[in-house]
Amino acid sequence: MPVILKNDIYWVGAIDWNLRDFHGYTTFRGATYNSYLILDEKVTLVDTVKAAFYSEWIERIKELIDPAKIDYLICNHIEPDHSGSIPQFIKEYPNVQIFSTKMAQSGLTKYFGPGLPIKVVKTGETLNLGKRNINFIEVPMIHWPDSMFSYIPEEKLLLSNDGFGQHIATSGRFDDEVDQKEMMFEAKKYYANLLIHLSPLIQNTLKKVADLKLEIDMIAPSHGVVWRKDPGKIINAYNDWSLQKTTDKVLIIYDTMWNSTAKMAKTLVQEFTNARIEVKLQKLRSTHRSDIMTELLDAKGFMVGSPTLHRNLFPTISSFLCYLRGLKPQNKIAAAFGSYGWSGEAVEQVTNELKEIGLDVIEPGIRAQYAPSEDDLGQVKQLAQQMITKIKET
Ligand code: FEO
Numbered sequence: 001m002p003v004i005l006k007n008d009i010y011w012v013g014a015i016d017w018n019l020r021d022f023h024g025y026t027t028f029r030g031a032t033y034n035s036y037l038i039l040d041e042k043v044t045l046v047d048t049v050k051a052a053f054y055s056e057w058i059e060r061i062k063e064l065i066d067p068a069k070i071d072y073l074i075c076n077h078i079e080p081d082h083s084g085s086i087p088q089f090i091k092e093y094p095n096v097q098i099f100s101t102k103m104a105q106s107g108l109t110k111y112f113g114p115g116l117p118i119k120v121v122k123t124g125e126t127l128n129l130g131k132r133n134i135n136f137i138e139v140p141m142i143h144w145p146d147s148m149f150s151y152i153p154e155e156k157l158l159l160s161n162d163g164f165g166q167h168i169a170t171s172g173r174f175d176d177e178v179d180q181k182e183m184m185f186e187a188k189k190y191y192a193n194l195l196i197h198l199s200p201l202i203q204n205t206l207k208k209v210a211d212l213k214l215e216i217d218m219i220a221p222s223h224g225v226v227w228r229k230d231p232g233k234i235i236n237a238y239n240d241w242s243l244q245k246t247t248d249k250v251l252i253i254y255d256t257m258w259n260s261t262a263k264m265a266k267t268l269v270q271e272f273t274n275a276r277i278e279v280k281l282q283k284l285r286s287t288h289r290s291d292i293m294t295e296l297l298d299a300k301g302f303m304v305g306s307p308t309l310h311r312n313l314f315p316t317i318s319s320f321l322c323y324l325r326g327l328k329p330q331n332k333i334a335a336a337f338g339s340y341g342w343s344g345e346a347v348e349q350v351t352n353e354l355k356e357i358g359l360d361v362i363e364p365g366i367r368a369q370y371a372p373s374e375d376d377l378g379q380v381k382q383l384a385q386q387m388i389t390k391i392k393e394t
Helices: 051-062 084-090 102-112 180-211 231-242 260-274 289-296 313-327 346-357 374-391
Strands: 003-006 009-011 012-018 031-033 036-038 044-046 072-074 096-101 118-120 126-128 133-138 148-153 157-161 219-223 247-254 278-283 298-304 333-342 364-368
Touching: 003 084, 003 219, 012 051, 051 084, 084 102, 084 289, 096 102, 102 118, 180 231, 180 289, 180 313, 219 231, 247 260, 247 289, 247 374, 260 278, 260 298, 260 333, 260 374, 278 289, 289 298, 289 313, 298 313, 298 374, 313 346, 333 374, 364 374
Parallel strands: 044 072, 072 096, 096 118, 157 219, 247 278, 247 298, 298 333, 333 364
Antiparallel strands: 003 009, 009 036, 012 031, 036 044, 126 133, 133 148, 148 157
16 A cells, blocks of 8 residues: 655555565565655656556555546656656556656657657756645766656655665565664665765765755655655765775685685685684675675775686686676775686786776785695785785774
Protein backbone atom coordinates (compact mmCIF):
# COMPACT_ATOMS: atom_id res chain seq x y z
CA MET A 1 0.00 0.00 0.00
CA PRO A 2 1.08 3.63 -0.44
CA VAL A 3 2.93 5.25 2.44
CA ILE A 4 2.39 8.89 3.40
CA LEU A 5 5.50 11.12 3.56
CA LYS A 6 3.85 14.49 3.99
CA ASN A 7 0.28 15.71 3.68
CA ASP A 8 -0.89 14.51 0.22
CA ILE A 9 2.57 13.22 -0.74
CA TYR A 10 2.96 9.44 -0.93
CA TRP A 11 5.54 6.76 -1.65
CA VAL A 12 4.06 4.59 -4.42
CA GLY A 13 7.16 2.67 -5.49
CA ALA A 14 8.02 -1.02 -5.70
CA ILE A 15 10.04 -3.37 -3.51
CA ASP A 16 12.41 -5.77 -5.26
CA TRP A 17 13.08 -8.26 -2.47
CA ASN A 18 14.96 -10.64 -4.78
CA LEU A 19 17.45 -8.36 -6.53
CA ARG A 20 20.94 -9.79 -5.93
CA ASP A 21 22.95 -7.93 -8.55
CA PHE A 22 22.88 -4.31 -9.66
CA HIS A 23 25.16 -4.00 -12.66
CA GLY A 24 27.94 -6.00 -11.10
CA TYR A 25 27.56 -5.29 -7.42
CA THR A 26 25.91 -7.67 -5.01
CA THR A 27 22.65 -6.54 -3.45
CA PHE A 28 22.04 -9.17 -0.78
CA ARG A 29 19.32 -7.09 0.84
CA GLY A 30 17.40 -6.44 -2.40
CA ALA A 31 16.33 -2.96 -3.52
CA THR A 32 13.43 -0.58 -3.88
CA TYR A 33 12.46 1.68 -6.77
CA ASN A 34 10.87 4.68 -5.11
CA SER A 35 8.26 6.70 -6.92
CA TYR A 36 6.33 9.54 -5.29
CA LEU A 37 2.81 10.82 -5.91
CA ILE A 38 1.86 14.42 -5.07
CA LEU A 39 -1.88 15.06 -4.85
CA ASP A 40 -2.15 18.77 -5.64
CA GLU A 41 -4.18 20.77 -8.18
CA LYS A 42 -1.81 19.27 -10.71
CA VAL A 43 -1.40 15.64 -9.72
CA THR A 44 2.28 14.79 -10.11
CA LEU A 45 4.38 11.66 -10.12
CA VAL A 46 8.10 11.79 -9.44
CA ASP A 47 9.93 8.93 -11.17
CA THR A 48 8.56 5.55 -12.20
CA VAL A 49 9.84 2.03 -11.41
CA LYS A 50 11.65 -0.78 -13.22
CA ALA A 51 9.44 -2.10 -16.03
CA ALA A 52 8.94 -5.50 -14.39
CA PHE A 53 7.21 -3.77 -11.46
CA TYR A 54 4.77 -1.71 -13.56
CA SER A 55 1.64 -3.57 -12.38
CA GLU A 56 2.59 -3.41 -8.71
CA TRP A 57 3.27 0.32 -9.07
CA ILE A 58 0.05 1.16 -10.92
CA GLU A 59 -2.04 -0.82 -8.42
CA ARG A 60 -0.43 1.16 -5.60
CA ILE A 61 -1.24 4.45 -7.36
CA LYS A 62 -4.83 3.31 -7.93
CA GLU A 63 -5.30 3.00 -4.18
CA LEU A 64 -4.98 6.79 -4.08
CA ILE A 65 -6.24 8.11 -7.42
CA ASP A 66 -7.28 7.14 -10.93
CA PRO A 67 -3.95 7.31 -12.86
CA ALA A 68 -5.81 9.03 -15.69
CA LYS A 69 -5.99 12.08 -13.40
CA ILE A 70 -2.18 12.39 -13.23
CA ASP A 71 -1.07 15.58 -14.97
CA TYR A 72 2.72 15.60 -14.62
CA LEU A 73 5.52 13.06 -14.48
CA ILE A 74 8.92 14.28 -13.32
CA CYS A 75 11.75 12.12 -14.64
CA ASN A 76 14.71 12.87 -12.38
CA HIS A 77 16.94 10.24 -14.05
CA ILE A 78 16.69 8.03 -17.13
CA GLU A 79 18.36 4.83 -15.92
CA PRO A 80 15.75 2.10 -16.50
CA ASP A 81 15.34 1.28 -12.80
CA HIS A 82 13.54 4.66 -12.67
CA SER A 83 12.34 5.24 -16.22
CA GLY A 84 11.53 1.68 -17.27
CA SER A 85 7.78 2.06 -16.76
CA ILE A 86 7.48 5.31 -18.75
CA PRO A 87 6.59 3.74 -22.14
CA GLN A 88 3.77 1.62 -20.74
CA PHE A 89 2.52 4.46 -18.57
CA ILE A 90 2.41 6.95 -21.48
CA LYS A 91 0.74 4.34 -23.67
CA GLU A 92 -2.06 3.93 -21.12
CA TYR A 93 -2.21 7.55 -19.97
CA PRO A 94 -1.14 9.67 -22.97
CA ASN A 95 -2.20 13.03 -21.53
CA VAL A 96 0.61 13.14 -18.97
CA GLN A 97 3.30 15.81 -19.44
CA ILE A 98 6.85 14.64 -18.68
CA PHE A 99 9.49 17.04 -17.28
CA SER A 100 13.20 16.24 -17.48
CA THR A 101 16.62 17.73 -18.17
CA LYS A 102 17.78 18.15 -21.77
CA MET A 103 20.18 15.23 -21.38
CA ALA A 104 17.33 13.11 -20.08
CA GLN A 105 15.13 14.08 -23.02
CA SER A 106 17.81 12.84 -25.38
CA GLY A 107 18.37 9.65 -23.36
CA LEU A 108 14.68 8.82 -23.03
CA THR A 109 14.28 9.20 -26.78
CA LYS A 110 17.20 6.84 -27.37
CA TYR A 111 15.81 4.29 -24.91
CA PHE A 112 12.15 4.44 -25.86
CA GLY A 113 11.93 6.13 -29.25
CA PRO A 114 10.57 9.52 -30.35
CA GLY A 115 7.23 11.01 -29.46
CA LEU A 116 7.38 11.15 -25.66
CA PRO A 117 5.69 14.36 -24.38
CA ILE A 118 8.78 15.83 -22.71
CA LYS A 119 9.26 19.42 -21.57
CA VAL A 120 12.87 20.28 -20.76
CA VAL A 121 13.61 22.04 -17.45
CA LYS A 122 16.78 23.56 -16.05
CA THR A 123 18.25 24.53 -12.70
CA GLY A 124 16.39 27.54 -11.33
CA GLU A 125 13.10 26.70 -13.05
CA THR A 126 9.98 26.06 -11.01
CA LEU A 127 6.86 24.09 -11.77
CA ASN A 128 3.73 25.20 -9.94
CA LEU A 129 1.42 22.37 -8.88
CA GLY A 130 -1.19 24.51 -7.09
CA LYS A 131 -0.37 24.72 -3.40
CA ARG A 132 3.18 23.57 -3.96
CA ASN A 133 6.05 24.22 -6.31
CA ILE A 134 8.82 21.99 -7.58
CA ASN A 135 12.23 23.57 -7.99
CA PHE A 136 14.54 21.73 -10.38
CA ILE A 137 18.27 21.36 -9.68
CA GLU A 138 20.43 19.67 -12.30
CA VAL A 139 22.96 17.36 -10.65
CA PRO A 140 24.93 15.84 -13.54
CA MET A 141 26.63 12.53 -12.69
CA ILE A 142 24.53 11.75 -9.63
CA HIS A 143 24.38 9.30 -11.07
CA TRP A 144 24.33 9.92 -14.84
CA PRO A 145 24.70 13.14 -16.87
CA ASP A 146 20.92 13.53 -17.07
CA SER A 147 20.24 13.45 -13.32
CA MET A 148 18.39 16.12 -11.38
CA PHE A 149 16.94 16.74 -7.93
CA SER A 150 13.39 17.99 -7.42
CA TYR A 151 12.84 20.17 -4.36
CA ILE A 152 9.48 21.16 -2.86
CA PRO A 153 10.13 24.25 -0.72
CA GLU A 154 6.68 24.30 0.91
CA GLU A 155 7.40 20.84 2.32
CA LYS A 156 11.19 21.19 2.79
CA LEU A 157 11.34 17.95 0.83
CA LEU A 158 14.22 16.98 -1.47
CA LEU A 159 13.47 14.22 -4.01
CA SER A 160 17.03 13.17 -4.76
CA ASN A 161 16.69 10.12 -7.04
CA ASP A 162 19.96 8.10 -6.87
CA GLY A 163 21.65 10.56 -4.51
CA PHE A 164 21.57 9.42 -0.87
CA GLY A 165 20.08 6.05 -1.87
CA GLN A 166 20.74 2.55 -0.63
CA HIS A 167 19.95 -0.86 -2.12
CA ILE A 168 17.89 -2.34 0.67
CA ALA A 169 14.44 -3.93 0.58
CA THR A 170 12.62 -3.41 3.86
CA SER A 171 9.07 -3.18 5.15
CA GLY A 172 10.01 0.17 6.75
CA ARG A 173 10.03 3.14 4.40
CA PHE A 174 11.84 5.55 6.71
CA ASP A 175 15.26 5.81 8.31
CA ASP A 176 13.77 5.49 11.80
CA GLU A 177 12.00 2.23 10.94
CA VAL A 178 14.98 0.07 9.95
CA ASP A 179 18.17 -1.34 11.42
CA GLN A 180 20.57 1.61 11.54
CA LYS A 181 23.74 -0.39 10.91
CA GLU A 182 22.25 -2.19 7.90
CA MET A 183 20.96 1.11 6.49
CA MET A 184 24.29 2.91 6.78
CA PHE A 185 26.22 -0.12 5.52
CA GLU A 186 24.05 -0.22 2.39
CA ALA A 187 24.36 3.56 1.90
CA LYS A 188 28.14 3.18 2.14
CA LYS A 189 28.17 0.20 -0.23
CA TYR A 190 26.06 2.16 -2.72
CA TYR A 191 28.49 5.09 -2.60
CA ALA A 192 31.59 2.90 -2.82
CA ASN A 193 30.35 0.93 -5.82
CA LEU A 194 28.46 3.55 -7.81
CA LEU A 195 29.60 7.01 -6.87
CA ILE A 196 33.17 7.07 -5.49
CA HIS A 197 34.69 7.96 -8.88
CA LEU A 198 32.33 10.95 -9.02
CA SER A 199 33.48 12.30 -5.65
CA PRO A 200 34.73 15.71 -6.89
CA LEU A 201 31.40 16.29 -8.65
CA ILE A 202 29.53 15.20 -5.53
CA GLN A 203 31.54 17.71 -3.49
CA ASN A 204 30.44 20.38 -6.00
CA THR A 205 26.82 19.27 -5.73
CA LEU A 206 26.89 19.39 -1.94
CA LYS A 207 28.29 22.92 -2.19
CA LYS A 208 25.66 23.85 -4.79
CA VAL A 209 22.86 22.63 -2.49
CA ALA A 210 24.43 24.46 0.46
CA ASP A 211 24.69 27.68 -1.61
CA LEU A 212 21.01 27.42 -2.52
CA LYS A 213 20.33 27.42 1.24
CA LEU A 214 17.61 24.84 0.82
CA GLU A 215 15.75 24.06 4.00
CA ILE A 216 15.59 20.27 4.09
CA ASP A 217 13.73 18.28 6.68
CA MET A 218 13.25 15.18 4.54
CA ILE A 219 15.26 13.55 1.74
CA ALA A 220 13.38 11.03 -0.37
CA PRO A 221 15.75 9.15 -2.68
CA SER A 222 14.61 6.69 -5.34
CA HIS A 223 16.28 3.71 -3.64
CA GLY A 224 15.90 2.54 -0.06
CA VAL A 225 14.61 4.44 2.93
CA VAL A 226 13.45 8.05 3.17
CA TRP A 227 15.59 10.18 5.49
CA ARG A 228 13.11 11.92 7.80
CA LYS A 229 14.59 11.47 11.27
CA ASP A 230 18.02 12.83 10.47
CA PRO A 231 18.65 13.86 6.83
CA GLY A 232 21.86 15.55 8.02
CA LYS A 233 23.28 12.11 8.80
CA ILE A 234 23.42 11.07 5.15
CA ILE A 235 24.52 14.53 3.95
CA ASN A 236 27.43 14.41 6.42
CA ALA A 237 28.28 10.86 5.34
CA TYR A 238 28.31 11.97 1.67
CA ASN A 239 30.61 14.83 2.61
CA ASP A 240 33.06 12.44 4.31
CA TRP A 241 32.86 9.86 1.52
CA SER A 242 33.27 12.39 -1.28
CA LEU A 243 36.28 13.90 0.51
CA GLN A 244 37.50 10.26 0.66
CA LYS A 245 38.34 10.56 4.33
CA THR A 246 40.13 7.49 5.65
CA THR A 247 40.84 5.71 8.91
CA ASP A 248 43.95 3.74 9.89
CA LYS A 249 42.72 0.55 8.25
CA VAL A 250 44.49 -1.68 5.75
CA LEU A 251 43.08 -4.30 3.39
CA ILE A 252 45.12 -7.24 2.12
CA ILE A 253 43.41 -8.23 -1.13
CA TYR A 254 44.74 -11.37 -2.77
CA ASP A 255 44.20 -14.65 -4.51
CA THR A 256 46.42 -17.69 -4.50
CA MET A 257 47.22 -20.89 -6.45
CA TRP A 258 49.31 -23.04 -4.10
CA ASN A 259 49.12 -20.94 -0.94
CA SER A 260 52.36 -19.06 -1.55
CA THR A 261 50.71 -15.67 -2.14
CA ALA A 262 48.37 -16.57 0.75
CA LYS A 263 51.38 -17.09 3.03
CA MET A 264 52.70 -13.65 2.10
CA ALA A 265 49.24 -12.15 2.69
CA LYS A 266 48.96 -13.70 6.14
CA THR A 267 52.44 -12.47 7.04
CA LEU A 268 51.27 -8.95 6.17
CA VAL A 269 48.17 -9.37 8.31
CA GLN A 270 50.31 -10.37 11.29
CA GLU A 271 52.65 -7.43 10.81
CA PHE A 272 49.79 -4.91 10.80
CA THR A 273 48.19 -6.69 13.74
CA ASN A 274 51.46 -6.43 15.68
CA ALA A 275 51.49 -2.69 14.93
CA ARG A 276 47.89 -2.46 16.21
CA ILE A 277 46.59 -1.24 12.85
CA GLU A 278 43.20 -2.59 11.81
CA VAL A 279 43.69 -5.04 8.96
CA LYS A 280 41.30 -7.18 6.94
CA LEU A 281 42.23 -10.14 4.73
CA GLN A 282 40.10 -10.31 1.58
CA LYS A 283 40.52 -13.30 -0.71
CA LEU A 284 38.94 -12.57 -4.05
CA ARG A 285 37.46 -16.01 -4.58
CA SER A 286 35.78 -15.75 -1.16
CA THR A 287 34.75 -12.08 -1.04
CA HIS A 288 32.89 -10.25 -3.77
CA ARG A 289 34.66 -7.24 -5.28
CA SER A 290 31.77 -4.97 -4.30
CA ASP A 291 32.13 -5.90 -0.62
CA ILE A 292 35.87 -5.24 -0.88
CA MET A 293 35.11 -1.81 -2.39
CA THR A 294 32.84 -1.04 0.56
CA GLU A 295 35.67 -1.81 2.98
CA LEU A 296 38.13 0.08 0.81
CA LEU A 297 36.11 3.32 0.83
CA ASP A 298 37.55 4.47 4.17
CA ALA A 299 40.76 2.38 4.29
CA LYS A 300 44.01 4.34 4.32
CA GLY A 301 45.99 1.57 2.69
CA PHE A 302 45.71 -1.67 0.79
CA MET A 303 47.97 -4.28 -0.73
CA VAL A 304 47.15 -6.47 -3.70
CA GLY A 305 48.68 -9.95 -3.97
CA SER A 306 48.63 -11.85 -7.24
CA PRO A 307 50.31 -15.04 -8.39
CA THR A 308 51.65 -14.95 -11.93
CA LEU A 309 49.58 -17.14 -14.24
CA HIS A 310 50.52 -17.55 -17.90
CA ARG A 311 52.87 -14.55 -17.67
CA ASN A 312 49.96 -12.48 -16.47
CA LEU A 313 47.79 -11.48 -13.55
CA PHE A 314 45.66 -14.09 -11.81
CA PRO A 315 42.16 -13.72 -13.39
CA THR A 316 40.33 -12.65 -10.20
CA ILE A 317 42.98 -10.00 -9.56
CA SER A 318 42.74 -8.77 -13.14
CA SER A 319 38.97 -8.47 -12.81
CA PHE A 320 39.26 -6.65 -9.48
CA LEU A 321 41.81 -4.18 -10.86
CA CYS A 322 39.54 -3.49 -13.83
CA TYR A 323 36.70 -2.70 -11.39
CA LEU A 324 39.05 -0.58 -9.27
CA ARG A 325 40.27 1.37 -12.30
CA GLY A 326 36.70 2.40 -13.09
CA LEU A 327 35.91 3.43 -9.52
CA LYS A 328 39.29 5.19 -9.14
CA PRO A 329 39.55 5.56 -5.35
CA GLN A 330 42.02 8.24 -4.18
CA ASN A 331 43.84 9.20 -0.97
CA LYS A 332 45.23 5.73 -0.42
CA ILE A 333 48.62 4.08 -0.02
CA ALA A 334 49.00 0.88 -2.01
CA ALA A 335 51.51 -1.87 -2.73
CA ALA A 336 51.79 -5.18 -4.59
CA PHE A 337 53.11 -8.62 -3.74
CA GLY A 338 52.82 -12.14 -5.06
CA SER A 339 54.41 -15.45 -5.91
CA TYR A 340 55.50 -16.88 -9.24
CA GLY A 341 57.07 -19.95 -10.82
CA TRP A 342 59.48 -18.79 -13.53
CA SER A 343 58.49 -15.52 -15.27
CA GLY A 344 56.90 -13.44 -12.44
CA GLU A 345 55.24 -10.50 -14.24
CA ALA A 346 52.20 -10.10 -11.95
CA VAL A 347 53.68 -7.91 -9.21
CA GLU A 348 54.93 -5.34 -11.69
CA GLN A 349 51.63 -5.43 -13.53
CA VAL A 350 49.70 -4.81 -10.29
CA THR A 351 52.09 -2.00 -9.37
CA ASN A 352 51.59 -0.32 -12.73
CA GLU A 353 47.81 -0.59 -12.47
CA LEU A 354 47.83 0.98 -9.00
CA LYS A 355 50.05 3.81 -10.21
CA GLU A 356 47.77 4.48 -13.18
CA ILE A 357 44.84 4.86 -10.79
CA GLY A 358 46.81 7.65 -9.12
CA LEU A 359 47.50 6.01 -5.76
CA ASP A 360 50.56 6.51 -3.55
CA VAL A 361 52.29 3.23 -4.45
CA ILE A 362 55.19 1.82 -2.43
CA GLU A 363 57.82 0.33 -4.76
CA PRO A 364 59.14 -2.15 -5.42
CA GLY A 365 56.49 -4.74 -4.71
CA ILE A 366 57.69 -8.06 -3.30
CA ARG A 367 57.93 -11.28 -5.34
CA ALA A 368 58.62 -14.78 -4.09
CA GLN A 369 59.51 -17.72 -6.34
CA TYR A 370 57.47 -20.92 -5.82
CA ALA A 371 57.19 -20.76 -2.02
CA PRO A 372 58.25 -17.71 0.03
CA SER A 373 61.51 -18.27 1.90
CA GLU A 374 62.30 -16.72 5.29
CA ASP A 375 64.21 -14.05 3.40
CA ASP A 376 61.16 -13.37 1.17
CA LEU A 377 58.90 -13.13 4.21
CA GLY A 378 61.40 -10.71 5.76
CA GLN A 379 60.95 -8.46 2.70
CA VAL A 380 57.18 -8.81 3.01
CA LYS A 381 57.46 -7.61 6.62
CA GLN A 382 59.59 -4.67 5.47
CA LEU A 383 56.93 -3.76 2.92
CA ALA A 384 54.34 -3.75 5.72
CA GLN A 385 56.62 -1.55 7.84
CA GLN A 386 56.95 0.94 4.98
CA MET A 387 53.17 1.19 4.81
CA ILE A 388 52.87 1.44 8.60
CA THR A 389 55.31 4.38 8.56
CA LYS A 390 53.34 6.14 5.83
CA ILE A 391 50.03 5.53 7.61
CA LYS A 392 51.38 7.02 10.82
CA GLU A 393 52.75 10.04 8.91
CA THR A 394 49.42 10.91 7.28
FE1 FEO B 1 19.02 4.03 -9.67
FE2 FEO B 1 21.33 5.44 -11.81
O1 FEO B 1 19.81 4.46 -11.31
